[in-house]
Amino acid sequence: MCGIAGQYNLDGTAPDITLLAAMAECLSHRGPDGEGTHIRSNAGLAHRRLAIIDLSDDGLQPMKNDDGTLWIVFNGEIYNYIELREELIAKGHRFHSSSDTEVILHAYEEWGAASLGRFNGMWAFAILDEKRCELFCARDRFGIKPFYYTTVGNSFLFASEIKALLAHPGAGTRPDDETLGTYLAWGVLDHSERTMFEGILQLSPAHAMLVTRDGPKPPYRYWNVKVNPEVRSEIPDDAVAAELIGKLTDATRIHLRSDVAVGTCLSGGIDSSTLTVLINNLIRTEAPESVGARQKTFSVVFSDKRFDESRYIDEIVIATGVDAHQTEPLPEVLWDDINRLVYMQDEPFGSLAIYAQYCVMRLAREQVKVVLDGQGADELLAGYLAYQGSYLRGLVGSFHWSTAFREISGSLRHHGGFFRSALRQLIIRRRRRALLTSRTPSLDRYGGRLDAILTRELTATNLPALLHYEDRNAMAFSIESRVPFLDYRFVEYVASLPLDQKIRGGVTKIALRNAIRGIVPESIRCRMDKMGFVTPEEVWMREDLRPFVLEVLSSATFASRKYWNADAVITDYLAFLDGRSRYSPEVWRIVCTELWFRTFFDGRPHTANS
Secondary structure, three states: OOOEEEEOOOOOOOOOOHHHHHHHHHHHHHOEOOOEEEOOOEEEEEEEEEEOOOHHHHOOEEEOOOOOOEEEEEEEEEEEEHHHHHHHHHHHOOOOOOOOHHHHHHHHHHHHHHHHHOOOOEEEEEEOOOOOOOOEEEEEOOOOOOOOOEEOOEEEEEEOOHHHHHEEEOOOOOOHHHHHHHHHHHHHHOOOOOEEEOOEEEOOOOEEEEEEEEEOOOOEOOOOEEEEOOOOOOOOOHHHHHHHHHHHHHHHHOOOOOOEEEEEEEOOHHHHHOOOOHHHHHHHHHHOOOOOOOEEEEEOOOOOOOOOOOHHEEEEEEOOEEEEEEOOOOHHHHHHHHHHHHHHHOOOOOOOHHHHHHHHHHHHHOOEEEEOOOOOOHHOOOOOOOHHHHHHHHHHHOOOOOHHHHHHHHHHHHHHHHHHHHHHHHHHHHHHHHOEEOOOOOOOOOOOHHHHHHHHHHHOOOHHHHHHHHHHHHOOOOOOOEOOOOHHHHHHHHOOOOHHEEEOOOOOOOHHHHOOOOOEEEEHHOOOOOOOOOOOHHHHHHHOHHHHHHHHOHHHHHHOOOOOHHHHHHHHHHHHHHOOOOOOHHHHHHHHHHHHHHHHHHOOOOOOOO
């Protein structure tokens, strides 16, 4: 895991060494273990290293091939690098390190851009081909690792984080009004190649691009996934369960490959509990050195029992005997952390749940350098309760009457309170959107058939944002975060399953629940609620954070922004404080956006922010 940056001058001039150094310095938190730069002709590559595999100097980057015609900067992990290395050696390739970075170089020599289909992992990299004077850039299938770029004048610039691009005075000088407006109104980000900085783009998940002296070519998709639209399963449940747990176990096995210590994020939910138990089983059967004799877990707990999952965390701890570590996010500490949190995230974030994860990563850095997390399972297995309404509409629309009746009955029995609350929230959120002055097209995350929604959630409207948050939170503390549920083999298998292996009788994640029967404690396997790493956001916004929020909303800068009616926002917040209005996330999004303006635009020369 590392930070990468580079400059490719389209007019053939030499890159700016001072700029490259400044870009790399902005990424120092991503790579405290080393740094390197390669300058040749019109291109320059910069790298900050977080040493995970092959800790020796042989793993330093930028790395070259044997004849020095290919140079790479790489951020991520190729988990099947051992198998690929053996295959390439059989084809005559010689290796000088034990790193997965060198495997990418040789794979690119052997198979070119088609090598992307052979990688199992997470990656963002750029390969400079000095013979052809080309830059080949690629990002992993789900966008686990970030890749941002922009063209300023005659320079193509790329980096792991937006803040590094801002080292160039001409990059990202204005907000992208449409993208920012969409976030404020609908709470989505990373749903397209555009960012909230005008002119700064991201390479979309499962995309690659080529940059030549004629300029950057249009990015192209090299992999795709589509969720099966069939409703009923012809495969017996026990067969699905056996296949699923086998694939997930193998995914977890290769995600443990590391030359440094690996731990686990444990929330007490189904997904993280499953990973914790699987890792514990692997310790007994295969003894991965990266985990050691006793697995370390990292969790969030709260004194307020409404938000606390200690009961479930403790069950897993007792069942597995892990070395458990816990932290409690506190609102008074949050406001001390908030400026760094906003800076690390680069763009405004949708809820204070991000802070809980930030605290987990801060806790983990004291013990390990790598953590495994359960991200991706909800989008794959329809784990969010909001998906059930979409499923019901699709069943009725396709005349699956008996299945629809079963699902309506089950949903009301298990989740009636959620649906009543969701209806109230829809009304509140619609009213709060009236506080905004920018008008953006409606974005219905849950419109259409469930299979189309899950495909969209995996590739655009939800998972990319969650991976954004996770990457920045982890790297803020020089931690590598890995997500075994997004092993592409597991994803392709789960996507191929009919919908009733995801939701049945109002119960989510049916296939996973069946697969972990007898493996995970029943109280967790049968949980119907969903929390994950959350914070008591509503309570904090009414009580502990009240003076801070009032200061933000009463400031001259807040009043000067063109994106909201400042007086109406203050009136609405006071109504919430007085109990005359319910809370909704739009309140935090507006506050967070003001903090983002202060961090990235106010005081920056030659910028405009309103």
